[in-house]
Amino acid sequence: AQTVTQSQPEMSVQEAETVTLSCTYDTSENNYYLFWYKQPPSRQMILVIRQEAYKQQNATENRFSVNFQKAAKSFSLKISDSQLGDTAMYFCAFMSSGNTGKLIFGQGTTLQVKP
Amino acid sequence: EPEVTQTPSHQVTQMGQEVILRCVPISNHLYFYWYRQILGQKVEFLVSFYNNEISEKSEIFDDQFSVERPDGSNFTLKIRSTKLEDSAMYFCASQTGRQETQYFGPGTRLLVL
Numbered sequence: 101a102q103t104v105t106q107s108q109p110e111m112s113v114q115e116a117e118t119v120t121l122s123c124t125y126d127t128s129e130n131n132y133y134l135f136w137y138k139q140p141p142s143r144q145m146i147l148v149i150r151q152e153a154y155k156q157q158n159a160t161e162n163r164f165s166v167n168f169q170k171a172a173k174s175f176s177l178k179i180s181d182s183q184l185g186d187t188a189m190y191f192c193a194f195m196s197s198g199n200t201g202k203l204i205f206g207q208g209t210t211l212q213v214k215p
Numbered sequence: 216e217p218e219v220t221q222t223p224s225h226q227v228t229q230m231g232q233e234v235i236l237r238c239v240p241i242s243n244h245l246y247f248y249w250y251r252q253i254l255g256q257k258v259e260f261l262v263s264f265y266n267n268e269i270s271e272k273s274e275i276f277d278d279q280f281s282v283e284r285p286d287g288s289n290f291t292l293k294i295r296s297t298k299l300e301d302s303a304m305y306f307c308a309s310q311t312g313r314q315e316t317q318y319f320g321p322g323t324r325l326l327v328l
Contacts, residue, residue, distance in 0.1 A: 133314060143304055145258070145319035191258060200263040200271040201246050201313040207257045 102127045104194050106206035113182045114214050120167075121177045121209045123192030131197040134168065134175045139208070140188040148190070151175065179211075187213045217241045219320035221307050227326045231296050236323045238290045238307030247290045248308040248317065249282065251275065258306065264290065265313075297327045 103126045113119035125134070136148040151159045151168050158166050163183075167176045179186055192206040220239045228234050240247050249261040262272045264282055272280075281293045290309075294301055304324050308317040 135316070137319075142321070143252075143324075144321045145306060145308075147316055147318070150316055193258075195314070197314055200265070201310060201317070202248065202260040202263050202271060203250070203258075203308075203317060204260065205258040 102129075102132075102194050102196060102204050104192055104204050104206035106192055106209050108209045109207070110210045110212070112212040112214055113179075115182055115184060117182055118178060118180045119182055119211065121179075121190050121192075121211065123175045123177070123206055125173050125175065125192070125194050125206075127173070127194065127196070129196055129198065133195040133197065134166075135193040135195070135203070136164070136166070136177045137191045137193060137205075138186075138188045139191060140185075145191075149177065182213045184213050184215060187211060219307055219309055219318050221305075221320035221323050223323060224321065225324045225326075227328065228297055230299055230327055234294050234297055234325065236292045236294075236305050236307075236325070238292070238309075238320055239288055240290055240307065240309030241318060242288070244309035244311050244318075246310045246313055246317075247282075247284070248310075249292045250306045250308065250319075252304045252306065252322075254303070261292070261305075297325075299327050301325060302327045 132153045134151045138146045149161045163180045189208045193203040222237045247264040252258045262276045263270045304322045306322045307320040310317045
């Protein structure tokens with residue numbers, strides 16, 4: 101069974117600085133998809149970024165980028181120029197290419213951006 | 216921009232009562248999901264639904280739970296006899312294709328007393 105691990109329960113960063121959130125996963129599959137979702141205090145789940153495992157190029161979305169290391173099964177999220185609105189819980193999630201599309205989530209990392 | 220909607224936003228119920236949580240997925244989406252998040256914990260998969268039938272369910276999704284899409288737009292989760300441990304945030308999600316991005320609704324916060 102696939103698992104997703106986020107080893108940093110809480111992190112903080114100064115506004116305008118860069119922060120990296122870690123995620124590792126375990127799977128025997130070769131094709132899959134990885135996601136980062138943001139959950140602000142409103143508790144809405146908002147997609148931040150998506151990575152297809154077959155793509156070697158790391159995904160980027162404005163200030164958000166990932167470092168996808170397939171061999172190491174690592175999928176970290178880098179937030180550049182952190183803003184107060186980035187304060188949220190961040191979840192890493194895995195989707196197999198072979199099953200029904202369900203997402204398997206990590207435990208989450210609470211990020212606090214300080215002014 | 217189309218979005219997934221959920222009603223109610225909050226629901227308080229007595230243990231043993233039935234609750235129905237409602238979701239309206241994005242209109243051209245074909246795959247539908249329910250997830251649960253107990254306060255302070257991770258988001259857990261409950262059930263996936265495609266072509267008017269359950270395609271996968273988790274161990275959490277026991278006989279007390281059911282889902283249906285009664286009218287081609289709404290997607291509901293029913294809990295027949297609620298337990299204290301059912302208190303959680305329930306998220307609905309939908310996607311166009313099985314390997315596409317899932318978009319989440321704002322959630323229903325269920326409190327069982």
